[in-house]
Amino acid sequence: MVTTKEISTSLSASVDWKKVREDFPILKREVNGKPLVYLDNAASSQKPKQVIDAIVHYYSHYNANVHRGVHTLSQEGTHAFEASRLLVKEFINASKTEEVIFTKGTTGAINLLAYSWGRKYIQEGDEILISQLEHHSNIVPWQMLCEGKKATLKIVPINEKGELIWDKFLQLLSDKTKLISVAHISNALGPVNPVKNIIQEAHQRNILVHIDGAQAAPHQKIDVQDMDCDFYTFSGHKMCGPTGIGILYGKEKWLEEMPPFEGGGEMIKTVSFEKTIYNDLPFKFEAGTPHIEGAIVLGDAIKYLTGIGLENISKREHELLHLATKELNSLDGIRLIGTAAEKSSVLSFLVGDIHPFDMGTILDKMGVAVRTGHHCCQPLMAWFDIPGTVRASFSFYNNENDIDRLIEAVKKAIKMLS
Amino acid sequence: MASMVEIEKELEEDFALFDDWEGKYDYLIGLGKDLPLIDDKYKTDEYIVRGCQSRVWLHAANNGDFVFYSADSDAIITKGLVALLVKVLNGQKAEEIAHADLSFIDRIGLKEHLSPNRSNGLVSMIKQMKLYALALTKH
Missing domain, CATH: 3.40.640.10 (Type I PLP-dependent aspartate aminotransferase-like (Major domain))
Incomplete structure (x- = not known):
């Protein structure tokens, strides 16, 4: 008997994600001399050439x-x-x-x-x-x-x-x-x-x-x-x-x-x-x-x-979220904000007492686009008693390399800002 | 007291020593450590510079025509940025501060902080510092 999980795994695997990424011309550009890593998808997504x-x-x-x-x-x-x-x-x-x-x-x-x-x-x-x-x-x-x-x-x-x-x-x-x-x-x-x-x-x-x-x-x-x-x-x-x-x-x-x-x-x-x-x-x-x-x-x-299929998209984004969560959690001083059992591909975090603005600035210099601040949710930030968070949000066109680059950039920021 | 232009030139030379962004940012963060810190009693909403993603408190006082700033921020890059401004503007004449050009920020390689983006506080800080100076010239 085939489980739902197996079906969705095979679905996600059936998509050529490398080819999908090729559809997005903006992902080929450089930011601050480095290939762009776009992880601000919750703010706005990029557009494929078809669009x-x-x-x-x-x-x-x-x-x-x-x-x-x-x-x-x-x-x-x-x-x-x-x-x-x-x-x-x-x-x-x-x-x-x-x-x-x-x-x-x-x-x-x-x-x-x-x-x-x-x-x-x-x-x-x-x-x-x-x-x-x-x-x-x-x-x-x-x-x-x-x-x-x-x-x-x-x-x-x-x-x-x-x-x-x-x-x-x-x-x-x-x-x-x-x-x-x-x-x-x-x-x-x-x-x-x-x-x-x-x-x-x-x-x-x-x-x-x-x-x-x-x-x-x-x-x-x-x-x-x-x-x-x-x-x-x-x-x-x-x-x-x-x-x-x-x-x-x-x-x-x-x-x-x-x-x-x-x-x-x-x-x-x-x-x-x-x-x-x-x-x-x-x-x-x-x-x-x-x-x-x-x-x-x-x-x-x-x-x-x-x-592409919304099921495939969902599955792929969860893979990326889980990988990024695991990698980020392995760093010292990481505090994930929002750890609900059922979660979309949004990773909000803080590191030690580093201000999200400082983190976002260094990440940008490393070519990594994340959102920092209160995310238009000031009452929510007040509830957590934090000035804001660093938010990496994933889309199906992101890949494992983007996550490596995020982790590398966060490590660099920790080194510079601690 | 060195003139604004002299201090700006000195800062430009200092920043020019670094050929990559890391060096520039390390130096900027270092400048924040020399910032004349605002008295705790002014760390209230009244002294917050609006328009910054991090919190920036700014206070100005005068001695005759000359303006003296103190400030603080909960973000260390922002603190470096405000320190940069204070370094140039502190002890200058109110009249001159109100008309200061400050384009040196672009020249030292921190242009991104001058973009009219709401996440960016430098523009707001400059505006607030000039407003304080203007207010002092009118008294």
Whole structure:
């Protein structure tokens, strides 16, 4: 009998990762005289030539405004735009393309949600539940909403591994709770939250759930129907696509009820000075000329990722994470921040009392790009009582040599900074 | 008291002795050890330089037209950077500090610290030091 583990091992082994890496032209450049080692994938991923070529192809062949013109270019552009929406729908297994809204990114999507859904449904005294792990993008829009509505933002605490404390989560649910908004995966520390269980508990109490999928969509298969989340948001640029494009997925019944976020062209059916009739989904939420190139090329990024296979990607990134964790742990004075049992390919760490900024500066001189600081998670850093961390985040196009180079650079930094 | 230009030139010569980044950074970290340390009572939020990834506390006092800085940071490269500025600006006339050029930082090979990146505090430190000097000229 073949186990699941064996199947996934053989899957990952079947991909020629060396060849995959060749797809990323930027990885051939040098930084400070050394070949680039890019380990800041949680901030933004690099782009394969298939995606870069698709941008050039778009502007060279069918650049025109969408959903408007009767001319051929506009029709071709519109076709490609809507074809991409279909790809996104399939990528996350939404039930309809109407449930897929193009936004500027995860941040844009969460703001849309907070403004549109929040303004309609949140009343004085209501509660919105987020977690200690959240990115500022999943804190501030809710904070702004709560301030305006005299509602309360409640925080699910975490344990020292960076995992949500389940009992506390349950205790915080009440009949005042109207929405739970949590990250699928924490950007700063990498733990994968038990979103399915969260959603089940919420739905038993008629509470809606938004999942911030910015760190999950690039790394694992997303199935919004299986998860049964009410809303799911993610960004193109973290998953090999362009910047400035992201997705708000929402169940059709909620999106139908929500008022438009921005007014303008595209989102209307008819306009008179007396009354405007809003357009149908998804256009109701897409006022103005959209980021056409971004939306179309996001489709190419999706084709690229699914061509490799999200399972393969997940498996490969876990291999890299485990190797890097093992190697890093063998160094003296290493403190890993975030050691959840289920973890994505993010490695946040500190060494002795070396400041993350100092470490990041030396690593950069060694050609190794990592993120240092609070990772847009100041409340989380405050909880750990640390100024920030050094974060190495891996993508499937990284390799064992990148990890060797990271370790070598960390050793050099320790020598120079201790 | 040497002029700003003289001190900058001296620093440029010192840094030129190192032909690789490691030497330059070792030297920069070493400069941090000579930094006139800020009195603990000023190590409060009020004296923090905004815009730095590490914490930098900066205090300025004057003796007539001349400005004297003290500072500290929890990151040692940042501490070296602020020490570099203090070395050039300390004891200079407020008026001159407010108009200081400071492009020597580029010339000594620390250009990356001048990029307008939010993780980078050097630009904020320079701005804060000049603001202190400007405030003192107005008193």
